[in-house]
Amino acid sequence: MTDSIINLKQYKFEQAARDLRLKLIDFSHRTQIQAQIGEAFYIWKNDPELIEQDYEEEDISDITFTKFFDWFIYDFKLIDIGKSVIELFYEQEGDSLSNFEKSILRDWSKSAFSYYDVEQIATNEGCNIRDIFTDEVIFVIDNSASKQVKISDIVGARLITTDKNTYFSGVLSVYRQTFKSFIIDFYNREFKEFKETFGKKSSHYDFLKNWGFLIGNYLEHILEHSRFLTTDGDELVFARADYSFADFNLVVSKIRKVMTIQEISGGSDELRVFVLSNIEKKNVNTIIEVEVGKLAIQAHSVDSLDRAKTFIEKKLKGLITHKGDSTKHPDSLINDSWLVTAKLKELPFGVRNKKKMDRILDEYYEDWIDEPIDALNGESPREALKTKYGRNKLISILSELEKLYQHAKKMGEPYYDVKKLRNKLKL
Secondary structure (H helix, E strand, O other), X not given: OHHHHHHHHHHHHHHHHHHHHHHHHHHHOOHHHHOOHHHHHHHHHOOOOOOHHHOOHHHOXXXXXXXXXXXXXXXXXXXXXXXXXXXXXXXXXXXXXXXXXXXXXXXXXXXXXXXXXXXXXXXXXXXXXXXXXXXOEEEEEOHHHHHXXXXXXXXXXXEEEEOOEEEEEEEXXXXXXXXXXXXXXXXXXXXXXXXXXXXXXXXXXXXXHHOOHHHHHHHHHHHHHHHHOOOOOOOOOEEEEEEEEOOHHHHHHHHHOOOOEEEEOOOOOOEEEEEEEEEOOEEEEEEEEEEOOEEEEEEOOHHHHHHHHHHHHHHOOOOEEEEEEEEEOHHHHEOOOOOOOOOOOOOOOOOOOHHHHHHHHHHHHHHHOOXXXXXXXXXXXXXXXXXXXXXXXXXXXXXXXXXXHHHHHHOOOOOOOOHHHHHHHOO
8 A cells, every 4th residue: 555655646746747847848948048058058067178159959968968957957047037947937937837836846946966875775666865965864755766776876866855755856876885985075175165155154055056066077077087086096996806705694793893894774684785984094985795695895996995805804804705806997887777977088177188187197107106006015116126026016017007098098088108107117
């Protein structure tokens, strides 16, 4: 009976939402509004090299335009009147709408796109999510999402509350937990600047309605140029270590006793998810997933994975058996069927041209050859040259590095010529 009530409410909402979106789209075609779409896109892209005249709708992918249009309808303030499209629609067309439609519109006009931890999933119903900025927990009714997302995913979404029920609206993006630290770090920096610009009393909500779209842009740049944008200076890859074990309850119990590991709520008898954020004041940002018979450590750099492996293997000595490690290109860090995003062939934030990018990479690797590396047993590349073992290990690392940058070059991403490193190290 409960399922029928939930499905009926969701069906009623989805039908009304579809009708309203069509009305909103039709309303947005008015000349007064269409005249501002080009300028709005220029603002949304936040690209100093893009000029308003470059905007041509047919040149933009459907996915990118869907994300932009969501922001344009709900958050962008029309320049001539200072109101959003949805506010203007409610003002001019409200008399022709039902009370239920008006209720939906009022919620839509107040909504803001934000980011959430998925903590629990009720299959065919919805999921419990926690706002990563405010810590608020919300149950969202969404049959489809309950089948697609998984515990520990980060969901970027606009939430709508109607008739005491909350739903996902419009664009839905799903990222792996690995991206949480990037989102929060960027938010903290930008929110501080936002308050300096608009006043110290500016709220979290004010930021999301006005500058929140910058978070999505930042994530797109990370996915496109992630090798140069980690928070701790490491090369970003999806690094994973897999283990097997016999006793699920014992392993979970041991992990829970470790002070530096925090459990993500909403686990089950067959799956527990933990976060290991630092080891001896070093940022590792790793996720530990424990299933029956299987344990996986996931990190956003090889160095972070190595530190986490050493730490976990020590804490679970004798309980787990290492099965192997793997790395993937950053594109594999997202759930492709749900992430609504578009690849951008651009340079990272703050880098205006390829010459500057090349200089940044040259400086980075100039320092790199004299910095200790875990894969070289704590020696720097220059020090590793002094032994046969170190030399062979270094040659292997440079070979892998060269493959990564060759791939980056083919993808149109910034790349580094590893031959320069070989010449400096006389290899």
